[in-house]
Amino acid sequence: MAKWGEGDPRWIVEERPDATNVNNWHWTEKNAGPWSKDRLKELLTNFNITQNGVDCKISEVEKIDGEASANNRKGKLIFFYEWNLKLKWEGRIAGGSDVIKGEIEIPNLSEENDIGEVDITVTIKGSGEEAQRVKSFMHNYGRDEIRKQLKEYIRSLKEEFSKGLILPKKGETSVKPDNVSTITSGFNKKVNMEPIVSTQKSEVGVKLDTKSIEISETFQCRGKEFYDALTRIEMVTAFTQGHVKMEAEKGGKFALFGGNITGEFKELVPDKKIVQYWRYKQWPEQHFSEVTIDINEKDDHTVVTVKQHLVPSAEVDKTRENWKRYYFESIKRAFGFGAFL
Template identity: 45%
Template sequence: MAKWGEGDPRWIVEERADGTNVNNWHWTAKNATGWSKQQLKELLTGIEVSKGAVVIKFDEIKSIEGEASANNRKAKLIFLYEWVIKVSFVARVAGFESDYKGYIEIPNLSDENDADEIDVQTTIETRGPHEAEIRSIMSREGTKLIQTQCGKYIKNLKEEFSKGLILPTNSVKPQVISSGKTTIIDKKAFQNTIVESKNDVKEDKPLKAVDVTTFETKDSFKVSTDVLFKLVFEKENVAKWSNSPPKVYSFEEGGEFSLMGGQISGKFIKIVSDDEVQLKWRLKSYPVGHFADVTIKVVDQRDSSDLVIKAVNVPKNNLEDTKIGFERYYCQFLGRTFMCTLSFD
């Protein structure tokens, strides 16, 4: 029973334009299934993950089953959703002609799981020598990307789709949000923090000193130094051995380059024709703003030419990927593309 001077909130009609669902007491539900399917299609297709020579692009929704709704009961928002999704992908390996096709399955995108608890199962339909590498990338980098995108869906469902479910009242009252796990938090705090991927705020943090290292590699090619120099640096040849046209490529001192769909980028610092090129070089996975200092030199060995690559200021955490980048892109793929033999030092 209400105290003297107070009314039961179920029967208090405030002075408001619509007078609907006063004080948000009654249960209201909003079907989010159609909206969710469109959101998931936008978030899970057209994205890609890459590592080393491999680029994996998610191209279309193979199947999507489930439903979603946003509900208001006694000024509490309750979100219910459960999805099983299959997304097809195409994996391309630089220097390798055939594509790998497959799909992932997301079996447990639901209100019972946080974004980082979502499972990603990979099926590769094309047979080839790079299957294990693709599967490894999907199990780590690919899974993280999918979890991040699913996190965005959950966030959008709770912040954007739910607008209008809790109607404004004349008196300011704290609003309580209830998720499928019955977690209750303040709405403002919820909108600011819930379901945000741990990766979403990395760039907001100040840059820290990078622990670096150095490495050098050398390979031999059965061509003259002037020919090798052209094979490595001329734009039309770069497009061939990298298996993709450079997004940006200005081969001059101070000129910039971007290869492999932006996975490799940098700037040419010093160019000595048919001899040596010094450049700032980075992988996309390097810490923000960090470049390795790289020198690429061609050395005449009479019956062959050596390609000597020395890199300093390489982030230790990215050393293996950097080695793969040079040994595969600049050496293995170069030799295979132009049919010149090479030997590893």
């Protein structure tokens, strides 16, 4: 078996357009944060919304908090974006003397929500008949117009900003459309991890019978790549194929697989070890196991060992099976960490 960078065609640099990422195999990432802020300001600042004698416009993009990135993995583009926007707007009724001012909040612009599901809250400063009429116009018509601008941001993120992430293959001068598959970080489908239904009841004074498990698995990747797969939210989203909540820091919380797995990071040693408090939703209330994930990089592969203590005895076999199925196999499938080409 070849050592890192030796013999494996994915690591060989040739005179070819994709020499830095042969066949687009490796996970590559492009930070879309600064570009997104500029693009959102361009689309929204001074955006006019006019109909039936009511004339409004977005006067200022007051706040843009969040992040965005475009990622390439095996010729697929994976997009991650999450934004919280606060806008100022003003408007008037034709023939009216008052300029009505207000604010708009958009707290959940992300790849997990369809444009129609994005919350847009409209408020006004002041009162009176004209103010209420303008607010009603912005609520009923203006929000749909703003959603069109947000949809244009998403389109340009996927079609314009991401150019260059998918590289031509050997013998090609450009990327063929058939070679590109564009998906969101959720891979356009949700995976419902089968909950473990415990037959044991959580009763005060009753000791829960628990056991420990240990599982080892070999991955064709570097230690850092596997560590990132469990700590970078866009990569965790990619292999779990669903919405992820995660703060990868000591004391940070996480929730995966539709909330079926929750916990807290106890210790993080970059590229080497992850320790978590970890539980299934259906375990007895407030019962957490402790998981230690050791990442041991070898010359030509990485060995990952999972040690889990305080697993309810009735759930040991299912827990071991789910580690292999929903973690190990999914990570190999999502990032190509299973075998050399």
